[in-house]
Amino acid sequence: MDFAHSARAADYRERVAAFVRDEIEPVEVEYHRALAADPWVVPPLVADLKARAREQGLWNLFLSSASGLSTVEYAPLAEVMGRSPLAPEVFNCNAPDTGNMEVLHLYGSQAQQDRWLVPLLDGRIRSAFCMTEPDVASSDATNMAATAVPDGDEVVLNGTKWFSTGLGHPNCSVVIFMGLTDPGAPRHAQHSMVLVPLDTPGVKIERMLPVLGRHDEPYGHGEVSFTDVRVPLDSVIAGLGRGFEIAQGRLGPGRVHHCMRLVGLAERALELACTRATNRVAFGTPLSDLGGNRERIANARIAIDQARLLVLHAAWKLDTLGPAAARSEISQIKVAVPTMATAVIDMSIQLHGAAGLTDDYPLAAAYTTARALHLADGPTEVHQSLIARLELQKYRP
Template identity: 50%
Template sequence: MNFEYNERTQTLLKQLRAFMQEEVYPIEKEYVHAVENGENRWQTPVMMQTLKQRAKDAGLWNLFLPEEYKPYGAGLSNAEYAPLCEEMGRVLFSSEIFNCSAPDTGNMEVLAKYGNEEQKKQWLEPLLNGEIRSAFAMTEPAVASSDATNIETSITRDGDEYVINGRKWYTSGAMNENCKIMVVMGKTDFEAARHQQQSQILVPMDTKGVSIVRPMAAMGYFDEPVGHAEVLFDNVRVPVSNLLLGEGRGFEIAQGRLGPGRIHHCMRLIGCAQRALDLACERVEQRVAFGKPLSKQQSVRESIAQMHCDIEQARLLTLKAADKMDRYGNKVSRDIIAAIKIVAPKMACKVIDEAIQMHGAAGTSQDYALSAMYAYARTIRLADGPDQVHMMQLGRNLIAEKNA
């Protein structure tokens, strides 16, 4: 593995960092203020559209889509995208500027890989152009969704339509007023083999029978203007043509989606953690306690050093996972993907927590992004599979491999 980014990545990273410095950091607080004080908290501020157009014009658009989807995106490998995704992760809302935000990235990959031409025309193209947003509905309140085979939402064939009944929550993206389409996972055959019961289907937000019950908070944050919704499906009818790939292939689609999705979260979290460390280094030089700057306190220096080490370890593991995915594919790389999904969110929680501590009360306040970053990091310890599931599966695989 080459530890130096290639020339193309270095060029894009330089462009992206310049864009962040010139366009994003200066309006960060203004954007948050606009969201919090607007008439509709689920309406994306107008300045986002301006920033999106500038990113398009700069060629910093759809950077997440790999070579196999190059007509739609930049054609970068996972290893090439990693430092770019990390840079975007330094500001929680900035991924949308470059059309690289979840859950849209995962939904676009699903449509690009598994969608038919009609589905691509209707939904993928507007998503690729940044004209609409999307949501992914899998988690349910009534069952332990860490085992996705537990989901109970039914997708029943009735002539030329499927009828959907069920309740989802933490449906990311569904609160945004520009969210037009959901990818919904449910069961088409409750009697089939355990991993062949599930299917995924496209459900437009304005379909009769779809209702938003309430927005869901994560650690007290509602993640406006994107949001996470509890959604009720009450005899929702969509055409048979809205099914993705075929009945019983929901897990196949999910596995194709979650590998890149998991590593993208890890990349963003490394960006969050690095920014938290950068803010901490600035803060400890500015504040004086017990007659000297915090930066002169030995315990503070030790914490800063450990934060750096933790970030660097997670970054290198993430890059190794990205490289293996590029070389051998997501399926072969499942163990190292599980490893980074265990390591990176825990690391980010620890580093951001230390940064909050160094900021004192200010670290918990709205004046800094640290508490929102912490909420994001803590949430990702559950999203795309809880720590315990990844550890259980990784441990099982390692034991089986050594005893084969």
């Protein structure tokens, strides 16, 4: 593969990086101060940033049909956006909306696209994805207990979902619910995905879940119950029984996006570590000359660059050979990148001392994000099992 960015990707990357540096990072303190005062209301400065980003053509860059970018071309843009927790929303490239928009773009009917995809692409509404459940091992989707059962011209939903990211956002208007439709069908044809307006009777947000003590406002991770929720049968995406197929199509590019954002987050943590190490003096010596810190910084540089190349290779294989051929590589990045990012951010926290644990620096929030991604989109152990299985297949008679 060619490691050089295409001319189109290089241009977008330069423009996105300039916007993050000049427009977003300078207002992060103001943004977080506003959220501290009112956690579940989006500060007005976000709408202003989004309008400016859209005017500059930096909008919906994740969607190839909108931007013309392949997965490997979008990956470096996701890395730049990963530097700031605010940046993805500013460019309308925030999860889980990106995955939900891809689902609607690839599998949605014209009516579903008109009702939900258009306002999502416009940034007028937000969405959530309801798959994980509290009472089963959701890393295996076939364990799913929530149900989506057809009843005449309706489908009836029952069950409880949790860690549904984005449910706390004031503009969240719709969720994609994944439930069991036919337990007697083949293993990967039992589930369906259904579009559910958040104000449908029987839908109740039970609570917002903290992650290592943080609520990730104004997005949040919600526990939501569905009690005899009825929606029209045409709310089912692509047809009954196609939920697992859609989920697999959704997760491949999404994992690349997650991992490249983590690479960007690790880069910012390393920048903060290097600044701290060169400017902070202890025992009459800069931190960079104490206690093996040079080796730690060197190892962080190596680890970030290794991870970036691994993700770009997975993205390239996804683009050129398709999701099935890139299964191992996509799982590899889901193991390697959160592990790398957690270690780099932890090192940076250590160099900052007690200050690194506070909100004076973005490191505590960054660590929470990186640690959570050891579990999100499939826990590390599940991906390791898949990688090993695919590797061992090469040697079986």
